[in-house]
Amino acid sequence: MKTAGTYHVPVLLHESIDGLDIKADGIYVDVTFGGGGHSREIIHRLGPNGHLFSFDQDADAEQNVLEPEQADGTTAGPRRFVDDDRFTFVRSNFRYLRNWMRYYGIEHIDGLLADLGVSSHHFDDESRGFSFRFDAPLDMRMNKRGGATAADLVNNNTEEQLADIFYLYGELRNARRIAAALVKARSVKPIATTHDFMEAVEPLFHREREKKDMAKLFQALRIAVNHEMTALRQMLLAATDLLAPGGRLSVITYHSLEDRIVKNIMRSGNPEGKVTQDFFGKISSPYRLVNNKVIVPTPDEQERNPRSRSAKLRIAERQ
Numbered sequence: 001m002k003t004a005g006t007y008h009v010p011v012l013l014h015e016s017i018d019g020l021d022i023k024a025d026g027i028y029v030d031v032t033f034g035g036g037g038h039s040r041e042i043i044h045r046l047g048p049n050g051h052l053f054s055f056d057q058d059a060d061a062e063q064n065v066l067e068p069e070q071a072d073g074t075t076a077g078p079r080r081f082v083d084d085d086r087f088t089f090v091r092s093n094f095r096y097l098r099n100w101m102r103y104y105g106i107e108h109i110d111g112l113l114a115d116l117g118v119s120s121h122h123f124d125d126e127s128r129g130f131s132f133r134f135d136a137p138l139d140m141r142m143n144k145r146g147g148a149t150a151a152d153l154v155n156n157n158t159e160e161q162l163a164d165i166f167y168l169y170g171e172l173r174n175a176r177r178i179a180a181a182l183v184k185a186r187s188v189k190p191i192a193t194t195h196d197f198m199e200a201v202e203p204l205f206h207r208e209r210e211k212k213d214m215a216k217l218f219q220a221l222r223i224a225v226n227h228e229m230t231a232l233r234q235m236l237l238a239a240t241d242l243l244a245p246g247g248r249l250s251v252i253t254y255h256s257l258e259d260r261i262v263k264n265i266m267r268s269g270n271p272e273g274k275v276t277q278d279f280f281g282k283i284s285s286p287y288r289l290v291n292n293k294v295i296v297p298t299p300d301e302q303e304r305n306p307r308s309r310s311a312k313l314r315i316a317e318r319q
């Protein structure tokens with residue numbers, strides 16, 4: 001069984017938490033709890049009057065709120081992830097950040113951390129359909145409680161809708177050919193598994209780029225299923241409103257689509273990157289960039305944790 005320690009190895013752990021410049025009595029939000037690695041480090045830096053809210057919509061992640069007393073799991077039973085009142089777990093998509101903070105009576109926060117993308121746990125779980133390494137139901141939902149699955153999209157969307165998904169979210173040049181192949185395949189039988197999906201599109205990929213392009217294809221479908229770009233925009237806009245002056249936004253991205261949105265927010269205050277200037281031509285933004293150049297993992301971390309190889313950390317301070 002995967003424990004919180006093996007569920008997901010936190011990327012850029014110290015760099016991202018250092019970037020929050022944590023105040024002992026501050027209020028912080030980790031919108032991507034996952035295995036709890038980043039949350040645990042934030043808690044360690046808080047004083048008795050600080051508080052951390054951690055979000056995750058995945059029931060598997062919620063199980064990590066309970067962890068064994070010992071690292072080897074030999075004790076009789078689980079204990080709270082944090083055995084005090086400084087920690088609140090919110091099982092919800094982070095797009096509802098504003099609503100939940102209002103629910104808990106929080107008007108301002110001192111920092112927000114987001115480790116975007118998919119955890120290693122999801123790729124390694126054969127039953128979730130996130131990886132083309134396993135033959136599994138074509139699901140890809142982060143929240144298994146409801147919503148359309150990847151199979152639903154592949155079997156019910158129009159050819160044009162599918163082509164848009166693969167082009168916009170996977171940046172695949174042959175998106176239209178891929179969509180046409182899927183429509184043809186589903187006319188014979190429904191596409192229900194990752195194997196069905198790959199069988200329909202594999203002839204369109206060159207062998208030397210097959211794995212890379214297949215990863216982009218799966219990424220595109222996952223983003224569409226979970227409405228990831230919309231959720232990211234909504235969360236970042238809410239964070240901008242909630243952050244107190246001097247509050248920090250620390251975000252780790254893994255692909256160009258989400259990184260572009262984060263960069264735009266930090267530089268202009270909006271996801272589209274529309275810049276406004278004052279009378280003197282100075283760019284008006286709610287943020288001050290803490291690191292003008294993105295922070296990337298060290299070669300040692302990339303060797304230890306392959307997932308970190310595409311990671312980029314951006315940090316900004318609310319003005």
